[in-house]
Amino acid sequence: TQVFTDDFLVPCAKGAFPSGAYANTWTIYPADYNDTQGNPYDPTIVEVVNGCLVAHFNGKHGCVSMPQAGRNQLYGRYALRMKCPATTGFHIVPLLWPRSEAWPRDGEIDFPEFDSGSTIIDGFMHRQGGTGPGDQDSVSVQMDPTAWHTYVLEWKSGQLNVILDGVVIAMFTDRVPNTPMRWCLQFEATSGGTGDLLIDWVAVYSPG
Numbered sequence: 001t002q003v004f005t006d007d008f009l010v011p012c013a014k015g016a017f018p019s020g021a022y023a024n025t026w027t028i029y030p031a032d033y034n035d036t037q038g039n040p041y042d043p044t045i046v047e048v049v050n051g052c053l054v055a056h057f058n059g060k061h062g063c064v065s066m067p068q069a070g071r072n073q074l075y076g077r078y079a080l081r082m083k084c085p086a087t088t089g090f091h092i093v094p095l096l097w098p099r100s101e102a103w104p105r106d107g108e109i110d111f112p113e114f115d116s117g118s119t120i121i122d123g124f125m126h127r128q129g130g131t132g133p134g135d136q137d138s139v140s141v142q143m144d145p146t147a148w149h150t151y152v153l154e155w156k157s158g159q160l161n162v163i164l165d166g167v168v169i170a171m172f173t174d175r176v177p178n179t180p181m182r183w184c185l186q187f188e189a190t191s192g193g194t195g196d197l198l199i200d201w202v203a204v205y206s207p208g
Contacts, residue, residue: 003076004069004204007051014047014056018065022048029064035188037062037091053199055187057090057116062188070204072099072180077205079152080185082198084145088117089193092145096153096181104130107177111162112151115190116197119144123162127175139170148200155181156207 010021018026029041042061047054055063070076084092093113098106104126111123119142126136139162143149152163157178162170183204187197 001206001208002203003206004067005201006053006067006203007201008048008053008199009051010048012048015044017043017046017048017053025068027066027068033064035062035064035186037188037190039189041188051200053202055197057085057087057187057189057193057195057197059089059189059192059194062090062186064184064186066182066184067202067204070206071182073182073204073206074178074180075155075157075207077152077154077203078183079150079204080202081148081150081200082112082145083148083200084114084197085116085195086146087193087195088115089189089191090116090195090197091188091190092116092186092197094151094183094185096155096177096183098177099180099182104132104135106130106179107175109153109155109160109177109181111153112145112149112164114145116145116193116195121145121164123170125160125172125176128177128179129175137170137172137174141169 028043045056096109108126113122123139154161160172
């Protein structure tokens with residue numbers, strides 16, 4: 001059952017997201033949160049323009065945005081249509097993160113995960129009851145992330161489907177995470193670089 005969709009049709013100025021039409025449907029990490037590289041998240045790099053949610057990479061900062069719908073949901077379908085800059089220096093990883101914050105015990109689901117400028121796109125499922133970062137299943141495919149693609153996670157009891165442009169590229173069934181998670185659209189700096197990442201739409205579905 002679809003519980004949320006956003007086509008980003010209402011403009012929102014750079015640095016103002018999520019306000020106006022997005023105030024009750026999105027959240028963004030504040031500047032006092034650090035990314036995995038130790039850089040502060042910069043909420044001012046995001047805007048909505050020309051029907052897209054755009055993150056303007058600026059060399060040092062990243063951001064995480066989260067749709068409120070389906071937040072801390074157990075199972076569901078998560079979809080987005082996105083294209084990424086050819087520049088290097090940024091790491092892109094939309095992910096499902098456990099509400100418990102107990103990692104690696106309660107797992108993590110990452111797709112698509114890649115460095116900007118790469119043509120290798122990864123998906124990872126950190127298993128329930130994980131004992132370390134390597135306790136996971138993974139898939140890798142070669143493609144051009146600078147073109148538009150649709151990325152989907154179908155998370156069910158005992159099964160995770162990883163879907164790229166309508167094709168199931170992986171099905172994981174070993175210790176699939178089974179606690180509530182939230183969906184985060186995460187981008188962060190690795191070694192600098194500038195460019196824009198564009199998300200055309202997102203959609204969240206509940207399992208029932």
